[in-house]
Amino acid sequence: MVPDQSFQHAHSAHCESGVMSLMMHHYGLPLSEAMVFGLSGALMFAYLPFVKLGGMPLIAYRSRPRAIIKGLQKNLGIKMKMQTFSQPAKGTKALDSLLEQGEIVGAQTSVFWLPYFPEEMRFHFNAHNLIIYKKEGDEYLISDPVFETPVRCETQALQKARFVKGVMAPKGLLYYPVHVPETINYAVVIPKAIKKNAKAMLKTPVPIAGIRGIRYLAKAIGKLEQKDRRYAKLFLGHIVRMQEEIGTGGAGFRFIYASFLQEAGKLLGNPLLGETSQMMTLVGDQWREFALMLAKAIRSKESQTTDFLALQTKLESVADAEAAVYRKLLEGNLV
């Protein structure tokens, strides 16, 4: 595709929505990160005790990796070319030739193997997204949306980061748009995406996802009383990390969604969306209060006891508040 302008980096809260927002801007469709996040219906919660990440259960505050890319295609009629590779060398060659053709290319990578990441933030998380927009000598120029400014990375290092194996293995995934619509009928797509997302959060058939997933995690916290103390503390710390550190975290996603509701409300001139945006902001604040309680618990001394029941109760009240937002969105008239 022919870009609208030379590539512009922007600082985003979350990698996948950031990448898609930057790409859409590049090809003449100015979609904010919040709009990308909301229109792809990416807000979620899932607690998967049987999927382990570094020995701890997976807790996700948004839909699974690649869901934003896929959701945008489905809901907005954008078409993306997505390619994975069986051999690392082939993956690097394909990337280089796309860059030579002037494309900007999205890629999935492992955080651990990206040398520009702060040393203390490098963990084995394999679903980090970024844009490669140029190659100079042996170095790629990379727009990593969660960094303030563009970064650089050597060929070998990026290849390693693209081809790690394991949970959510990227398999060298590259992606770029092949069709971007010029206009979007927001009056149709916004209500549809919101209703669908609210329904997914409220009416999941499985107890591990949506609001039920939040309650399930709350119960698991209550049960920590009987577990080994070190494990209990690590578990609580793990929740904070999943919530605040990876990507942008649970509270962060609630704020992005609140920003989306506000923007959508303005676009459609709908006061209900503005109102629910404020409600969602308060939900995000409550998630942060919960994180603060967890941090106090993990920093507590050996002699101090942790009130797991209080943590459980707090998380249950967060679930109640979040459910109220979705109910209001489902019941209200969004057009």
Place this chain on the structure above:
Amino acid sequence: MDNSKVPQHNISTYANNKKAIYATDENGKYGIIASSGWDVEEAATKQALKELERLSSQAYDQALSGQASPLYFHMYDRRMDLQTLAQATGMFQWRIKRHFRPTAFDKLSAKMFARYADTLGISIQELRELPDRRANGA
């Protein structure tokens, strides 16, 4: 969250980087604020790092006294655990566990050493030894 409440704690784990946070201004309008970090996140990240350090330090002692192979140490040193290493190498966990025994590890083929070294991102020579100093989390 209010703009004024966006934490600016200059946390060490960010190494002077900043994270974009969505927050509202005095009129309630959303925008992005660059945050130098929240000490709550720092506490959780540091806790995870400390646990990995504890494991790798324990593994170092075991490898030094000959109870475990250097592979056992390098796994933790690269912030992995048995499951992560198994997935990253594409090998069964029981097979890797065998290689945690010094006798089995020493007999590995050059190809197997290369496979581990490549996965861990270190040289074969580094893989077969323990680092001198107990620095860098070792």
